[in-house]
Amino acid sequence: MTLAPQHMVRIGIAAFFIAWLTTFPMSGILLTHEQLMPWFLAPHILVLLGLGRLAGRMPLQRLQQLIRISLIGTVGLSLLALELNGGWSIPLMVLLGIASAPVSLRMGQYLKASERPIVFAALALAAGNLLSLIVVLIPLSPQLKLTFVSVLLLFLLTPLGPGQHRREPETAKLGRLLSYLPFIFVFQIVSGLMYGGLIPAYEAHAVAPGLEVIFYGAGAIGCLWLVKYTQPTAMLIGVVSALTAFALWSLLPSGAGIHGAMFFMMVAAGIIDLLLLFLVLKQTDLVRAYGYGVGVLCGGILVGHLLSMALGGAADTIAFIGLILLNMAVLSLYLPRRKSEVQAVDEPAEQTPETRLPDTLVQILSDQEQQVLRQVLTEKTYREVADALSISESSVKTYMHRIFQKTGVYRRHQLLELIRNPRAGLHAVPKQVTDPDKKAKVA
Template sequence: MILTASLPFVAFVVWLLAVPMEGFLLTRLGADNAILFFLVPHVITLAVIGGALPRRMLPPLAAVGGAAAVGSTLLIAQAPAGVPWFLSGAGVGSAFVCVKAGSILKRSPSVAASAAVGLVAANALLFVFMAVPVPHSVKFPAAAALLLVPILARSGVQDEADGESNLAPFLPFVFVFQIVSGLMYGALFQDYAAAAFLPGIELVFYVAAVMAGLVLLHRRREGLLALAIVMAMFAFSLVLIDGPASVNVALFAMQAAAGFLDLYLLALLLAQRDTCRAFGIGLAVTCAGIAAGKTASLLIGDAPIWSWPWRISSSPRRFLCSIWSCGASGPRMRRPSRPWGTWQGWPKRGPAKVGRLLSSCFRRACASVSPTRKNRSSLVSSGE
């Protein structure tokens, strides 16, 4: 039953990471900065689902939206020049499929285990999907076919009588954390690709964090937030050290932080009384943070941390050119590789300020929830 409930979620996440979220299939077409064309309509649609959509309308709209996402995925491979339009259509349609997959995940008798299995299995299958030696002309239809799993799955009727209603206090932290993650990944991935000790090994740290988080989830759910903060602060401190080893370890730490936060976010959303509203609003805030982090990363480029505010305020032209060039044909200029010595120019106060910001958001979120049994995850208290 755990695997059955997780299967639609796994299939959706594999499609999400393989195509629209700057997946390996999309980057092969040269659409480097096209993720915002997917995220902006995706965020808007998720917000509408969480704020105004009646629950009874979700299954039919998930079928229609899923068909649009499948068609858009197939058209991306056939007409790369239309990538921005196809990604926008996929962003709207897949939002309904995403919320439906989350609702199915809640049917499991062990919701926390299903969430962890879904995250681990999705990332493992993505790695296998990338490694299979078949042409990309075959992988695009295969990725589109994955969406049929959540589309055809029966959502069923969920009992919403029990559950929590403490989603709002934690959303600002999730938003800020996703912005920080976007900035870190934007700064690290290019260097990591050139200095990776063993490409693909970073996935092990994500999986290990999810499995360790599942054990900690039975004690106190908010402990996963604390671990995500610690790992993110550790990654920030490592970028001050010169050398490829620090870049590798920094990315490993960010992967672990992402694993802790992803499991926490799923546990928080699945513990809410209204699953449809929780997934709509919660994932809208999460994706909005990713979009904001990507936008800031495009504006900042290779600048050191002390010049980030100036670069963001004075570079809208560079940002627009980067976005609209994703569908253009012909060669495009790429950013030069960052020398290792660039990180030495960071002020020592930069990581400390980021750490204090994350810690402040965490303390405010935890302070808004009464430290009683209700504060514990309903996933645990329901009898897991």
């Protein structure tokens, strides 16, 4: 896959926020005390959920103004953290959690406005974690590092692009996203518990500290196709990777076992994070989906972190039990969900008056041509049709060329008119059947 320079810039801008998040407020190397992370996360979650709840009531222009103010406030508070310590740290983290929630949404807007949102999301996750590794390795003081990652956030002020600021009408249903949120929440709790015990052990044995972030990116990019086309399978691979991490940690609690456990856990985290972003970016109303989805994800992280702090040495045992229960729940849901998805693919989609094809067209078009035509008539672009049917864009163009040849019309609006008023255009439809799969049917 070749990326144009403007695509790389868009991915980089989204990655800047991820790098800031992972190096500073989310228990990163630039956070002075690990106990400060809950003070950041709690208000961050509340604001994200609030944005999701108020998504339909907030004018788009006001939302963009809020994002710009929040972005500048986030950069200012991050730089202020260089100077404030002691009793001022907690109020600062609370304010930072509030201010950065709309900035997180801005990152989602960048991904949503891209040509291939899910591909760009995977690359941004990998690039953001790789940038955090670079921040760890560069020989600068913590103050200069925090200044660097904070100033990079200002690139999020860059316009999204012509026509990308509009928010589409709320027509997409959140049902699919909501069905996955309980799993996302529990997974983040379990992973938070594991990190609480695993990270100290890993840091004591790590041959190359920071190498684990590469495995996070490998998980996100490596499972990109699965996340895009078969989400239950991607979910299962993420859970199995996490279970493998627990097994290695239990069987080999030092050296290679600790490294393997951390690497597999990072692969699992990359897969599940990408899965959530895919479900969010597929929604028409990004604000509502992002607020609910990322808010629940952060909620799981917060609960897991608090349990890890409270349980101390017992966290690994509790997390192991929790992960077994999580796997049992996923496996019990996997087969029914998988079966329903296969049925949904095999069964024809619900047809509206605009996409119901007359018998004359059904007789002369192959099944695949009918599927492509129905998708095109819903005003989708060829790229969107290709994504919906899991075929290439060139294949869509080939099918459309065949459809035009068989129907004798060469414009989309003419096809729509032919479907709405088939008698008026029947003379334009060739009587000869050119598709061999349809000869027996016509005969």
